[in-house]
Amino acid sequence: MKYYNLKDNTEQVSFAQAVKQGLGREQGLFFPEEIPSFDNIDALLDMDLVERSVEVLAPFVEGDLSKEALYDVINSAFDFPAKVNKVREDVASLELYHGPTLAFKDFGARFMAQCLSRFTDGEKITILTATSGDTGAAVAHAFHGIENIDVVILYPKGKISLLQEKMFTTLGGNIRTIAIDGSFDDCQALVKQAFDDRELAKTIGLNSANSINISRLLAQICYYFEALSQLKKSGETSKVVLSVPSGNFGNLTAAMLAKALGLPIERFVAATNANDTVPRYLQSGQWQPNDTVATISNAMDVSNPNNWPRIEYMLESNIIDKQLLSSKTIDEEQTQSAVIALNQQGYLSEPHGAIAYKAMLSDLKADELGLFLGTAHPAKFKEVVESILGVPLALPKELADCASEQILSIDMSADFAQLSAFLLGE
Numbered sequence: 001m002k003y004y005n006l007k008d009n010t011e012q013v014s015f016a017q018a019v020k021q022g023l024g025r026e027q028g029l030f031f032p033e034e035i036p037s038f039d040n041i042d043a044l045l046d047m048d049l050v051e052r053s054v055e056v057l058a059p060f061v062e063g064d065l066s067k068e069a070l071y072d073v074i075n076s077a078f079d080f081p082a083k084v085n086k087v088r089e090d091v092a093s094l095e096l097y098h099g100p101t102l103a104f105k106d107f108g109a110r111f112m113a114q115c116l117s118r119f120t121d122g123e124k125i126t127i128l129t130a131t132s133g134d135t136g137a138a139v140a141h142a143f144h145g146i147e148n149i150d151v152v153i154l155y156p157k158g159k160i161s162l163l164q165e166k167m168f169t170t171l172g173g174n175i176r177t178i179a180i181d182g183s184f185d186d187c188q189a190l191v192k193q194a195f196d197d198r199e200l201a202k203t204i205g206l207n208s209a210n211s212i213n214i215s216r217l218l219a220q221i222c223y224y225f226e227a228l229s230q231l232k233k234s235g236e237t238s239k240v241v242l243s244v245p246s247g248n249f250g251n252l253t254a255a256m257l258a259k260a261l262g263l264p265i266e267r268f269v270a271a272t273n274a275n276d277t278v279p280r281y282l283q284s285g286q287w288q289p290n291d292t293v294a295t296i297s298n299a300m301d302v303s304n305p306n307n308w309p310r311i312e313y314m315l316e317s318n319i320i321d322k323q324l325l326s327s328k329t330i331d332e333e334q335t336q337s338a339v340i341a342l343n344q345q346g347y348l349s350e351p352h353g354a355i356a357y358k359a360m361l362s363d364l365k366a367d368e369l370g371l372f373l374g375t376a377h378p379a380k381f382k383e384v385v386e387s388i389l390g391v392p393l394a395l396p397k398e399l400a401d402c403a404s405e406q407i408l409s410i411d412m413s414a415d416f417a418q419l420s421a422f423l424l425g426e
Contacts, residue, residue, distance in 0.1 A: 001062050003030040003214060006309055016064040016119045019112065019215045022208040023195050029309055030214050032060060035260045035319060045229040049082070050075050052229065053222040056261065060218050061115075069118065074222075077110035082223040084230040084371070087347045090238065090364060091357070094227045095374040101167055102377035102398055104251065105138035107223060108216030113142035113149075115215050116207070120148055126204040126423065127151040128194055130187035132247055133160045133299035134376055137167035139209040140175045151209070152423065153177045154187040157411060160298055163380055163399050170405035178422070182414035183292040185304055193416045194423065204423055211250025212306050220254030224263055227371060238369035239266035243360035245352040245375055246270045246278065246327075247300035249307040256311060256320045266368060270327035271359035273297045273335065277304065279327040295332060296384045297351040299376070328359040339388045349374060350381040 003018040005011035007028030013021065018030040036059035038044060044052050053074045058067055065073065083095040099106030116125070127149060129139055136153045143151045153168060157179035169177040180187050191208060195201055211217060228240060242265050244252045252270055259265045270278055274293040281287050289303040314320045330338070338354035349357065356372035364370045378385050382393050395403060412418050 001060050002033045004033055005029070006031050006313055014064055015061045015214070016115075019115050019213060020119055020125070020207060022206075022213050027192050027195060029212055029307070031310055031313060032214075035257070036060070038262050041262045041264065042232075044225065045232045047229075049078055049222070049226050049229075052225055053078065056222060056225060057218055065115070065118070073111065073114040073118070077114050077219065078107065078222070080106070082107075082226045084227050084234075085347070085374075087342065087345055087357075090368065091361075091370045091372070092231075093347065093349070093353060093357075093374045094223065094371055096223060097374060097377040097380075099138075100398060101134070101137035101141050102380055102396065103134035103138055104220070104223075104373065104375045105134050105216075106142070108211065108219040108250075109135070109138035109142035109209060111219035112209055112213055112215040113146060116149065117146055122148060124205050125149045125207050127207050127209045128154070128191055128423070129209040130154045130184060130191050131160070131168070132156070132184040132301055133164045134380070135210060136169075136177070137164065140168035140171055140177075143209070144171050144173060144175055146174070149174060151175045154180050154190060154419075156184050156187055157181055159183065159294055159301065161381055161383065163382060163395075163403065165407060165409075166402045166405060167380075167399070169407045169409045170402050172408055177409040178419070179409045179411050180414050181411065184301055185292050186414040188302075188304070188306060190414060190416055190419050194419065197420065200420055200423065210306065211248050211253075217250060217254045217257065217307075217310075220251060221258045221261070224255055224258040224265070228263060228265075231369070231371075236369060239367055240264070241266050241269065241360055241364060241368045241370050243269040243271055243356040243370060243372040245297070245300055245356040245373055246272050247275075247302040247305065249278070249305040249311060251373065251375070253307045253310045256314050259324075260314065260319050267324040267326070269356070269360045270325065271356045271372075272327065272329050273300045273355060274329065274331060275301055275303045276329040278308065279329050282325070282327050295335075295351075296381075297335060297355055299352055300355070326363075330355040330358050334358055336388045339385065343389055348378050348385075350376055350378040350385055352376060
């Protein structure tokens, strides 16, 4: 399978090169040259997670990973479950936080780490990535201790929860972390500048583990198949409406790719917080990012989502019907009320999942099941959830183990010259 640059179609690379390179020329995103089709989706849904994921992803990695190698990658990466949990008769949550860092990004980060470790051929690689919360932990834990791969993670100082911060800033070793004085979009801009500096990129073997890396998106396709498999096996017959809490829009991109492969998702709801660039764009046709607003759903505090070009390409190319996508903005008050409403139904959620829940409720039809994504464990937002619900949350072991560790980050202004000097060891 070849992947081409959406900004420069003349640049075509293999899966392995796309994983190693991250971004194409002019910061273009890689996209598969063709979308495979599967004759019997029901047969796939009858398989278990690992077996099915091998079948789904095999066409995408053909020429770079044999089926046997792909099985080893997936079996190592997906060693924890995704769980569909019914909230009420017509609403369920797809819980993606049962991995080592308690967030959905464990799937993509661990898959990417396993792939990249097979593609490096011993050369030195520097992973440079920005995080608005959960990417940092997932990437840090996935790559921690892997030989010949250094990881540098940028995050907006003071704008992620303390427990999120502790999960990736306390590891040390080949994981280095920088608290940037600015927003997540400032962090992303620095990452893009680094990739644009071809000499720097070549010198340090630059790569990115953000959801711009195609390997992360491919991994995320697999849990949508797993969700519909669980629903099918439980006898669920309603049409599935997928509501995705959206920040950088990687999760929605993967969901649309799953739909394009034949997975019977009825339609999509892109749920955002006050950073509402996409809902406004779908209404007006004008792409006008505002300054990033800090919210209690901080992982979605993104005004200029990097993955949107892939979604727009799928919509404009009719890979996905535009009519199947709606987008809604949920404000802070609505977010808090949604956390409370879910709790009253016996379901504990954090703000991101609550936003996805709230966004789909108003137009859910009688023959539909609303499936919203639970992207992080509620305890990762312990202070926020406790303040909303007025009840204490116990820390799971993964968080308790790092809560008392020392943060090893350095502080830096949003200045590319400083970042470049740091990466070069100057």
